[in-house]
Amino acid sequence: MSPGAARPDSPTDHPHRSRPSAPPEARLPADDALDPAALEKLERLGGPGFADRIVGIFLRDAPGHVARAEAALARRDGAELAYAAHALISTAANIGATGLEALVRQLERDAQAGAWDALPAQVARLAAAHASLAPRLAARPPAGDA
Amino acid sequence: MKRVAVVEDNEDNRLLVAAILGGRYAVEEYADGPAALAGLAASPPDLVLLDISLPGLDGVEVLRRLRAAPALAHLPVVALTAHAMAGDRERFLAEGFDDYVTKPIVDEVRLVGAVSRLLGDPA
Numbered sequence: 265m266s267p268g269a270a271r272p273d274s275p276t277d278h279p280h281r282s283r284p285s286a287p288p289e290a291r292l293p294a295d296d297a298l299d300p301a302a303l304e305k306l307e308r309l310g311g312p313g314f315a316d317r318i319v320g321i322f323l324r325d326a327p328g329h330v331a332r333a334e335a336a337l338a339r340r341d342g343a344e345l346a347y348a349a350h351a352l353i354s355t356a357a358n359i360g361a362t363g364l365e366a367l368v369r370q371l372e373r374d375a376q377a378g379a380w381d382a383l384p385a386q387v388a389r390l391a392a393a394h395a396s397l398a399p400r401l402a403a404r405p406p407a408g409d410a
Numbered sequence: 411m412k413r414v415a416v417v418e419d420n421e422d423n424r425l426l427v428a429a430i431l432g433g434r435y436a437v438e439e440y441a442d443g444p445a446a447l448a449g450l451a452a453s454p455p456d457l458v459l460l461d462i463s464l465p466g467l468d469g470v471e472v473l474r475r476l477r478a479a480p481a482l483a484h485l486p487v488v489a490l491t492a493h494a495m496a497g498d499r500e501r502f503l504a505e506g507f508d509d510y511v512t513k514p515i516v517d518e519v520r521l522v523g524a525v526s527r528l529l530g531d532p533a
Binding site for chain 2 (some may be wrong): 302305306309310311314317318321322325347350351353354355357358369
């Protein structure tokens, strides 16, 4: 497998240093990384059950955004692809999906720039990261039980 | 209680704003620009938090229409954006926004600070 190519069964194995737009020294989180502190902060801000509500919105909406990105890639619609990526930025950040947030920020920039050589691998990484994150988030114990 | 309107297409961000500001202000939510323009005109709040990247009518265009409406032109409007590029703050202030808060909206000190400053309330 070529460096940076998507491997839907193993989203954490990507050698980030090979990403075209990342500097060699960049230390990025794995695409499917989760920062538990983010969910704890949500619970503090909104009270018991608030983190579950925000996670529930991610689980409800993210599949549509991923599908929209894949369809936009197939049509080579950069504006639509950038919008689909943008829609995931704060949603990913809110739940502490730090790798996904970094990925969709880069995807939005590259889609706006028309970097079509990089976009197929990025969209595949997006799908793989979501495929890893969604079941883990769905299966997580309620906040406060950890 | 003073009223803050949040115009934001992401439901999770609207919930976060309501969670952070809800004890201090009455938070009213709009999911898109046209609904916001209609609602704000019918019942102007004290301040507007306005997402830049709304689908269809984006935040900058919503702001222009607010500024062009005599009854709404004076409203303080804070931009909400996921972008944090160099020069963005100056660009949004030049567009006519009164302040600028980056998403994710988990820095409650920054959000409360911006809103309270513009409304003349203690932070």
